[in-house]
Amino acid sequence: MTEWHRLKKDALPANVTADDVAAAANVSRWTVNRAFKKDASISPKTREKVMQAANELGYLPDLRAAALASDRSHLVALLVDDFANPHKLVMLERLTRALRSRGWDTLLVNTLNRDDAAPAIANASQRRVDATILIGIQFDDEVLRAAHTARRFKKLIIFARTSENPDTISIAVDDEAATSEITQYVMERGYERPLYLAGPRTVSAHLKRKETFLALWQKHLNTTPESVSVPAYDANLAADAVTITLSERPKAELPDIIVCENDALALGTIDAIRHRLGLRVPNDIAVIGFDDVPQAESPNYRLTTYRQPLTDMANYLVDVLENVETSDLDRTFCGRLVVRDSA
Amino acid sequence: MTEWHRLKKDALPANVTADDVAAAANVSRWTVNRAFKKDASISPKTREKVMQAANELGYLPDLRAAALASDRSHLVALLVDDFANPHKLVMLERLTRALRSRGWDTLLVNTLNRDDAAPAIANASQRRVDATILIGIQFDDEVLRAAHTARRFKKLIIFARTSENPDTISIAVDDEAATSEITQYVMERGYERPLYLAGPRTVSAHLKRKETFLALWQKHLNTTPESVSVPAYDANLAADAVTITLSERPKAELPDIIVCENDALALGTIDAIRHRLGLRVPNDIAVIGFDDVPQAESPNYRLTTYRQPLTDMANYLVDVLENVETSDLDRTFCGRLVVRDSA
DNA sequence: TTGTACGCGTTATCAC
């Protein structure tokens, strides 16, 4: 008989409650509770006794019941609708790491399609999460209104994206400062004919990158750069868009740099320049991205990009969760330009 | 005043319960319950009346209380420890899609480090999830034993990885069949000096790819191919390993194909071959992967790889959840080789 | 088809 099977056999019943522990430790159920609570007024000796009994019985507090009774679940819902962007995986890692290491659990909700955003939010509210975090793209005012109607969570946080909605807490990088830094770099390096490649336009939770870039260029050089949009942050879509836009174009009219709203687009752009247009990066066309995804530093791409301070942002998000306030919690962060070889 | 603000102002109290709806609809609380339950014996008229009252009050059942009372949460924990592998993002999307579209919610648990696996499982058990799904790599027998000690969930599922552990349900691709198909393809294309690039060796939940490949090669050609391992499924690690292994080697002794345990390794391998060794793919060294991540079809990689039927696997996982049984639910699936240009 | 005790396992609050 393996050790595993012995364990299986000796397994105690699954439904050990605080009452059982209380009986075993000869204390009241409430004392058991205190033993599991930080800074509770309980003598070290009793706590020790309780913990030992709990260990023997395999007792762990039931978080469902705790949430029901206290109306705080230490649970957040994370709504995502944009799994084509590799940066999402990084964000998921950073957010779940910050949350979990500080005692918060994460409900990952895949917003299946555009019409599913509102039901997804309603669903989260039925779990009585303490906050709902939006890290997708298709959240417009309509969705935020749905969130509000299905009000049940105290906080609605928009992460890595800016929102002016007053009932929302936005934690994001300062797009204007970042884009300003990028623009300055592009100008200093002497690029003259940029093409801006943007993602989908959203109504309420957006990035201010494209408009800032165009405005700055206009201001300093008095011309408005060309720009193209794709309907999702997807490298393949970006590659197609770049190919279609530039393939028939005479060399002299090609852009000398493509400024991309994020790395997902930038990576596709590099692929298209090399393998569809048959040109070199950065010699023929340079490329600059945003996010600094892991791929960006691969020897194949060596992408110049802007890195967001995701860890700081995630930690601030937990600060917000632990704060009782609900308003004036918006905050922007500054990242830094990571210069590699693509521009 | 915007519509948003009006809604805010008119918002009803957040704590609407079934009792409130019952009062408003002039029925008992239990009738309200039935209205929200599928195939409950309730007259359409009453249900309609209840639903209307519920809508007006903004009532939605509290899933915490439901789980507490029924001991079924329709919630699963998804434990992940391997965020460097882009395939994880695809798996997360497919799993959450299948789960959510069939009424299941997902707790995403980031297993922060090796020692955190057991606490992570314990934490999931405190949420009283109906099942725990492991999609990482660092789950050995010790961890599974911890899972068992913190028993509270009915099912422990290992997804996309094989386990012989009797208390575990394993849903995976048939590695032997898949590797056999790959091996046959490699032989048919006339490759003679393969190098096998594997990921970390795990104890209980493993892939049978490397051993199968080596055994088949041995059987048919009577030689054992060289193999190399990296400690994580990370493209950068793979690139480094390939570089170190091959950079000083005379051309004649280089492998003519590198067979990778998955795409994460394969993409890094291609990068290293091109940019560090200065060779061509597939002309000098061919590469073959496993998973068919989105990157694999980019014009830059055109990776020949093996695609798992992830959607079918995810749907089967939900079947398993909805099944009352616990044993004999293991199942393997067959995928297909996707031939592109890299091999 | 509809209504009624009771229990699920905690927490908040107050009494000792």
Place this chain on the structure above:
DNA sequence: GTGATAACGCGTACAA
């Protein structure tokens, strides 16, 4: 520092 009472919001089982 410790024990006790009353919720928290719903499900189950059974009765009407």
